[in-house]
Amino acid sequence: EAEVAQSPRYKITEKSQAVAFWCDPISGHATLYWYRQILGQGPELLVQFQDESVVDDSQLPKDRFSAERLKGVDSTLKIQPAELGDSAMYLCASSFQVGGRGRFNEQFFGPGTRLTVL
Amino acid sequence: SQELEQSPQSLIVQEGKNLTINCTSSKTLYGLYWYKQKYGEGLIFLMMLQKGGEEKSHEKITAKLDEKKQQSSLHITASQPSHAGIYLCGADDPRYSGGGADGLTFGKGTHLIIQP
Numbered sequence: 001e002a003e004v005a006q007s008p009r010y011k012i013t014e015k016s017q018a019v020a021f022w023c024d025p026i027s028g029h030a031t032l033y034w035y036r037q038i039l040g041q042g043p044e045l046l047v048q049f050q051d052e053s054v055v056d057d058s059q060l061p062k063d064r065f066s067a068e069r070l071k072g073v074d075s076t077l078k079i080q081p082a083e084l085g086d087s088a089m090y091l092c093a094s095s096f097q098v099g100g101r102g103r104f105n106e107q108f109f110g111p112g113t114r115l116t117v118l
Numbered sequence: 119s120q121e122l123e124q125s126p127q128s129l130i131v132q133e134g135k136n137l138t139i140n141c142t143s144s145k146t147l148y149g150l151y152w153y154k155q156k157y158g159e160g161l162i163f164l165m166m167l168q169k170g171g172e173e174k175s176h177e178k179i180t181a182k183l184d185e186k187k188q189q190s191s192l193h194i195t196a197s198q199p200s201h202a203g204i205y206l207c208g209a210d211d212p213r214y215s216g217g218g219a220d221g222l223t224f225g226k227g228t229h230l231i232i233q234p
Contacts, residue, residue, distance in 0.1 A: 004160070040226065040227075042227055043161070043206075043224050045221030045223075048221050104166050107161075107163070109162070111160045112158075114158065
């Protein structure tokens with residue numbers, strides 16, 4: 001069964017260091033999402049890609065976070081420099097259909113990357 | 119912005135018992151998704167509701183969206199240990215308008231524990 005792949009699964013870093021997370025969506029899925037989930041909270045959208053283009057990054061802290069999906073397939077999310085408050089689970093999801101408000105568009109989630117900033 | 123409130127925050131249920139989880143929105147729901155998350159893992163899609171009064175079932179799980187489309191409930195019949203985890207409701211957020219943006223806004227989740 002096709003799955004969304006993420007790596008690493010766990011990352012421990014010190015504050016002010018740079019970290020990067022990788023996501024490989026299900027083959028053929030044009031839409032890719034990055035969410036951040038703080039312990040005890042629901043996931044919050046950081047950025048959405050349609051192929052290689054950013055559809056929405058309004059919630060991405062652009063002073064330290066960046067995301068790219070250069071060839072419209074896999075994606076990288078980077079944090080530089082990391083801060084203590086960035087400790088969270090970073091979830092990647094993908095969907096086949098082009099989105100749009102109110103249209104059913106099942107998002108398939110990867111296992112996540114658990115980031116701990118010391 | 120749209121907010122989703124889930125209740126209860128946590129639930130301990132004896133195996134075999136029925137239970138209900140609620141999700142209430144501050145605004146009209148255009149699409150309401152239910153996901154399950156095992157601790158430390160990704161989310162697994164359960165069901166999606168769009169129409170007021172809609173009800174969907176999968177195995178022992180039934181989800182409903184009320185007529186006014188501002189509240190949804192998830193009901194589990196004859197709970198099993200495999201039902202344990204975090205249940206999250208997610209809504210198609212009206213903030214994202216046009217351009218194919220459809221990121222979901224999630225509630226904080228309901229932690230379900232099944233006691234043998």
